[in-house]
Amino acid sequence: MPTPAQYLRALGAALLVANGAVAEPGYSPWQGQHYPDQVFWGDTHLHSSVSLDANLFGARNMGPERAYRFARGETVTASNGMQARINRPLDFLVVSDHAEYLGIMPRIRAGEPAILENETAQGWRRVLTGGDPIAFGRMMLDIGASYAAGKPLVTLPDSLPSPWEENNRIADAANVPGLFTALVGFEWSSMPDGDNLHRVVIFRDGADRANQVTPFSAFDSDDPQALWQYLAEYEARTGGQALAIPHNGNLSGGRMFAPTTYRGEAISEAYARERSRWEPLMEVTQIKGDSEAHPLLSPTDEFADYGTWDQFNIEMSEPQRDDMQRYQYARPALQLGLELEQQLGVNPFQFGMIGSSDSHTALAAVEEDNYWGKMATHEPSPERAGKLWGIPEAEMNSAMQLAAGYAAVWATENTREALFDAMRRREVYATTGPRIRVRFFGGWDYSAADLAGPHPALRGYQKGVPMGGELPSPPTTDRAPVFMVSALKEPDGANLDRIQVVKGWIDRWGESREQVYDVVWSGSRSRDAAGKLAAVGNTVDLDSASYANTIGEAELATVWTDPDFDPAQPAVYYLRVLEIPTPRWTLHDQVRLGATIPAGTPLVHQERAYTSPIWYRPAP
Numbered sequence: 001m002p003t004p005a006q007y008l009r010a011l012g013a014a015l016l017v018a019n020g021a022v023a024e025p026g027y028s029p030w031q032g033q034h035y036p037d038q039v040f041w042g043d044t045h046l047h048s049s050v051s052l053d054a055n056l057f058g059a060r061n062m063g064p065e066r067a068y069r070f071a072r073g074e075t076v077t078a079s080n081g082m083q084a085r086i087n088r089p090l091d092f093l094v095v096s097d098h099a100e101y102l103g104i105m106p107r108i109r110a111g112e113p114a115i116l117e118n119e120t121a122q123g124w125r126r127v128l129t130g131g132d133p134i135a136f137g138r139m140m141l142d143i144g145a146s147y148a149a150g151k152p153l154v155t156l157p158d159s160l161p162s163p164w165e166e167n168n169r170i171a172d173a174a175n176v177p178g179l180f181t182a183l184v185g186f187e188w189s190s191m192p193d194g195d196n197l198h199r200v201v202i203f204r205d206g207a208d209r210a211n212q213v214t215p216f217s218a219f220d221s222d223d224p225q226a227l228w229q230y231l232a233e234y235e236a237r238t239g240g241q242a243l244a245i246p247h248n249g250n251l252s253g254g255r256m257f258a259p260t261t262y263r264g265e266a267i268s269e270a271y272a273r274e275r276s277r278w279e280p281l282m283e284v285t286q287i288k289g290d291s292e293a294h295p296l297l298s299p300t301d302e303f304a305d306y307g308t309w310d311q312f313n314i315e316m317s318e319p320q321r322d323d324m325q326r327y328q329y330a331r332p333a334l335q336l337g338l339e340l341e342q343q344l345g346v347n348p349f350q351f352g353m354i355g356s357s358d359s360h361t362a363l364a365a366v367e368e369d370n371y372w373g374k375m376a377t378h379e380p381s382p383e384r385a386g387k388l389w390g391i392p393e394a395e396m397n398s399a400m401q402l403a404a405g406y407a408a409v410w411a412t413e414n415t416r417e418a419l420f421d422a423m424r425r426r427e428v429y430a431t432t433g434p435r436i437r438v439r440f441f442g443g444w445d446y447s448a449a450d451l452a453g454p455h456p457a458l459r460g461y462q463k464g465v466p467m468g469g470e471l472p473s474p475p476t477t478d479r480a481p482v483f484m485v486s487a488l489k490e491p492d493g494a495n496l497d498r499i500q501v502v503k504g505w506i507d508r509w510g511e512s513r514e515q516v517y518d519v520v521w522s523g524s525r526s527r528d529a530a531g532k533l534a535a536v537g538n539t540v541d542l543d544s545a546s547y548a549n550t551i552g553e554a555e556l557a558t559v560w561t562d563p564d565f566d567p568a569q570p571a572v573y574y575l576r577v578l579e580i581p582t583p584r585w586t587l588h589d590q591v592r593l594g595a596t597i598p599a600g601t602p603l604v605h606q607e608r609a610y611t612s613p614i615w616y617r618p619a620p
Contacts (some may be wrong), residue, residue: 035461036410036427040419041435042092043071043364044185044245044407045200045283045356050097050163051187052143054360055105058376062362063106064095064167068174068182071364078363079376087367087492088435090406091414092181093174095167095362096200099186099215100147103163104154114157121154144315147191152219164215168207175206177415186215188244190222192262194315195253198246199227200283200356204420205240212238223262225271228278243424247283247358249333250291251314254324257333257349259340267340272348281423284330284430284610285355285405287374288314292353292576292610293331296322301516302532303500303578306605307402307432316396334613335504335512338570341617342506352426352468352612353574355405355433366433368607369545371403371585382595385586399601403585404432408609410466426468429575429611436496437488440467440575442614444474446482446559456557460484467574468612473619480565481616485519486557487577487609494579495552497522497536497606501560505571516576520558523551538581540604545583545591552580567618574613578606 026032047054049062058079070076073089097103107115108125115121120142127135146153156163164186174182183202190197203210216230224244231242249256259267284291289309298304310320326332330353337349357364361379363372371380378384378398385399408429411422422428429438439457443464450459464484465471471481489496498521504514518533525534539548556577565571587603589595597603 033458034412035458036412036422036466037457038411038413039437040091040409040411040414042090042094042181042407042409043356044094044183044202044354045096045187045247045286045358046093046362046364047097047187047358047360048095048362049106050103050167051360052098052101052105054362054375055109056140057360059361060109062376064170064362065174067095067362067364068093068170070362072180076363078372078379079361080379080381082380084363084365084372086365087370089180090364092183092409092419093364094183094185094200094202095171096185096187097167098189099217100189100219101152101154102186102215103166104156107156107160108154112160114159115154117157118154124154147218150219150222165207165211168210172207175416178413181414181416181419183416183419184210188216188218188227190218190224191315192222192255193253194313194317195255196248196251196314197222197224197255197262198248199224199244199279200247201227201231201242201244202420202423203240203242204416205238206416209238209240225262225274228274231278241420243281243420244279245281245283245354246279247286247356248288248291248314249282249328249330250289250309251312252328253313253318253320254327256328257336258327259336267344267348269344269346272340272344272346275348276346276350280351280426281354281428282330282351283356284353285402285432286358287401287404288358289400289402290404290432291329294325294329296325297329297332298514303576303606303608306608307404309396309400311396330610331502331504331514332512334572334574335506335514338504338506338572339510339512341570342510347615350615352423352428353430353610354407354428355430356407357405366403366405368403368433368583368585369588371588373398374401380589380593382589382593385589385595385597385601397598399586399598402432406431406433406435408435408438426612427466429467429609431609432607434490434493434579434607434609436490436577436579436609438575438577438609438611439484439486440611440614441465441484442469442471442481442573443484444479444482446484448559451484451486451557451559456484456486465614467614469614471614471616474567477567480562482559482561483573483614484559485575486555488555489579494547494582494607495522495549495554496556497552497578497580498533499556499558500576500578501573502576503562503571503573505569507569515564517560519560520556522553522556536580538604540581540583542587542603543591545587547580547582549580570618571616572613573616575609575611577609579608581606
């Protein structure tokens, strides 16, 4: 029987061990390990009825609460009266309603006396209740003219509750750390001369900080530098954090990634630092087309012509010219960033890539067999695919819309802070909808054993950098970078065709170059004499809008070394992962709704993922 003194000494020793005060060897191999081991799926660009355009085009009762409910997996009633449910819940969502005219339209529809003191608001209400399409068209022209003039026609009286604060209250209520993240945000909708310069602004913070400011709108300024100043002032004032995400570079009239500023001046070092600081990401794919690559700029890339919208700018007021394309797409922008870094010492286009929907239905649904359209007027119906998008002269119809995309974020936990921090460090990737699980690491000495081991991601972090990172200096001048890549199909989705490394670099003459490498693929295919890999095949049944996973692989992975590396040349690398061919939403509409699809419309496609890049810069 121990004495009281012996008992107290034993108890004290046990407490010291329990509290970590005694340095005993640990048994758990994960003690002290802390790295992003989970991928979270979400939409950073969704509009509700609080947005003017969403409300005008039919999403009248689809507020932020319904958007969060749908994203969490609940069944909701869509604007057309149908029941809607996502295939699997999302992990996070940003309701990014337009800052311009934020919350105006629901109050006009409700007949709020304070807002109807404005004669224009009275006229809009008459149009909305009258059902005259000509009057509606005139109203839309007036609204468009107000953007060009930089002055709103209707503003919200101070006596009415703030729709911004209401949106943020709803976001806080929907936010459940560890289970579902509702990130606070809005869209700044700059559109000079009808060219798209839109950005989604995302806050790391909740309503307590975000409510200390009001959203920055295009009526405040069309200049991205003014938006960046707003973000800087927000952080200084509140102690919070925020970032901006450009989207639809493909509709920017050659402005989104131009080597000049909004005012036409050459990019300076200060500008490059600002842009790199505030815009660490770009939205590379969404409903209004794909902005990864353009076939004119990448003529040998047979997969470059995907979801191409290149007829007009976003307002459909100006046709696109060939010389604009270099400044609208991610791949040439990444190459241009390398060029500008050599001149300025800073890369203004060192961005990661995400996808999101830009849906104006409050429904973040981008599955091909569950696609709810851009606007409520384009929700499922036999007629929707043939509806014109914009002016008849554009010859663009709704069948061109992509059911895309989602943002994938590698983080340690599902919280506002962890997701935002991952976005800031660019450890993210884009998909056109499928939830393909993709890893991409770069270093100097990965081996097949690292990939084949039980914890390849841990080895990836220990020996190199993840997507979004910068390669460290090589240990010796004769080393080429080695990349560890892997992709796992969506659990109930299509098999994978191949993984490609897309490389951009600056050659010895200072010219931008690119190369697409097939690094691992399904089946027993081999490259032909020209180095091209044969197509994977096609199992799509056009009569039933179905496919079979009898081709492709569930998982692809390899360790790949750049065979053309020159240590003197700056370079950027990212992955493109391709699925086997599957039915587009247009084929599902044709089979399920008996829809008439416009001639020439693609019915089959290969969905994909794009990772954030990894950069290499030569030692000074």
